[in-house]
Amino acid sequence: MKIANLVFHPDLSASRVNRIWKEQLESSGKLSSSRDLYAEYPDFQIDVAREQQLLREHDRIIFQFPLYWYSSPPLLKKWLDDVLTYGFAYGSSGKALHGKDLQLLLSVGGDPKYYTGFDIYATLHDLLRPFQLTANLCGMNYMIPQWMYRADQASEETIRASGQEWIDLIDDPARGNGRAYLESEPDSTVI
Numbered sequence: 001m002k003i004a005n006l007v008f009h010p011d012l013s014a015s016r017v018n019r020i021w022k023e024q025l026e027s028s029g030k031l032s033s034s035r036d037l038y039a040e041y042p043d044f045q046i047d048v049a050r051e052q053q054l055l056r057e058h059d060r061i062i063f064q065f066p067l068y069w070y071s072s073p074p075l076l077k078k079w080l081d082d083v084l085t086y087g088f089a090y091g092s093s094g095k096a097l098h099g100k101d102l103q104l105l106l107s108v109g110g111d112p113k114y115y116t117g118f119d120i121y122a123t124l125h126d127l128l129r130p131f132q133l134t135a136n137l138c139g140m141n142y143m144i145p146q147w148m149y150r151a152d153q154a155s156e157e158t159i160r161a162s163g164q165e166w167i168d169l170i171d172d173p174a175r176g177n178g179r180a181y182l183e184s185e186p187d188s189t190v191i
């Protein structure tokens with residue numbers, strides 16, 4: 001399985017979580033490619049043909065990013081707008097992404113209590129719904145997203161432990177079908 005990691009962080013040199021995760025994922029040997037998109041496109045002028053070719057060459061696409069204003073950093077949105085064109089990603093002849101997997105991997109500054117879904121607090125699954133719908137429209141398999149809360153307070157040890165958790169899961173073919181994967185998990189025992 002060829003896995004691409006696309007990292008969307010405005011300044012990885014100032015990042016703790018995403019920089020460490022990127023390095024860990026790269027040294028795992030499980031990725032076919034790993035890229036810092038903000039470094040490649042500082043002027044936001046995305047090379048669409050190149051991005052589409054790279055997508056064709058991979059089976060599983062990871063978007064790694066910090067949660068910014070309950071959403072992604074803007075270059076990821078621009079990348080989606082530019083790269084997922086009609087006739088490539090959707091439309092009657094737009095089948096280039098069919099059957100590929102989409103994995104979101106994100107760092108979240110807030111505490112889990114702000115993502116319970118109660119009252120004004122949306123869950124992260126709610127916030128990430130546009131990515132799920134996009135994957136669906138493009139015929140991609142939306143994998144169970146992965147995230148780490150309290151990103152700014154996390155110790156390096158905690159960041160590395162979560163990074164290792166992703167590495168253990170990242171090439172699991174079963175996770176390409178998120179719903180089937182969840183249903184295959186044994187029910188947790190509540191004591």
Ligand SMILES: Cc1cc2nc3c(=O)[nH]c(=O)nc-3n(C[C@H](O)[C@H](O)[C@H](O)COP(=O)(O)O)c2cc1C
Nearest residue numbers: 015016017018066067068069070107108109110151
């Ligand atoms: C512009 C900006 C917006 C942010 N918005 C949110 C947010 O909506 N929710 C949240 O929980 N954290 C938010 N944060 C915190 C980031 O998610 C957190 O700093 C980041 O995940 C840490 O990862 P890093 O060490 O790779 O930069 C925001 C941070 C910045 C700089």
